[in-house]
Amino acid sequence: QVQLKESGPGLVQPSQTLSLTCTVSGFSLTSYNVHWVRQPPGKGLEWMGRMRYNGDTSYNSALKSRLSISRDTSKNQVFLKMNSLQTDDTGTYYCTRDKAEIWFAYWGQGTLVTVSS
């Protein structure tokens, strides 16, 4: 059974760095792509970036200067790090997995991140 679960601090101070973990089960990170998608409260979805099955990464150019995605295949985990957080980075952050050429076939439950002092 494919499962993804996001974890991380619920509260981050402005200008600080956000670190999130996506722990997966039911599949290997070396076989499928995993993406990060975020959603501000009451708003739409924004693709942030992707960890490809072979370890390559792609980032949304709007976030590229602040964002880093990495992984630990032995722990079945994908990591997101984003620096210089501002209040408009507040939202729910999801990790999601592809299935072949089907984008975002499986989603985690999401983790709410609030940027506030």
Next chain:
Amino acid sequence: DVVMTQTPVSLSVSLGGQVSISCRSSQSLVHNNGNTYLSWYLQKPGQSPQLLIYKVSNRFSGISDRFSGSGSGTDFTLKISRVEPDDLGVYYCGQGTQYPLTFGSGTKLEIK
């Protein structure tokens, strides 16, 4: 970036009725490999989005045949027939043809 424009922003439908949601892209979504990577997602209240339709018209596993997708190039439509209470939520279209991947702004479906 490919801009995805969804209409309407919201709509209300009676149980058992039918609705259509439109999604238009600023560029053709036909990939160099000939595939068109247009998907539809439903986000029910308080839940994560779930995939309904991929590559324009293919229902994802477990998705009811009440949901159907159509279109080509830059114009796409999601139809929901025999609307049920569990269909309420926000529907998003999304494109996977060109990076950065982008989504429409959503259409909120309410049940009368």
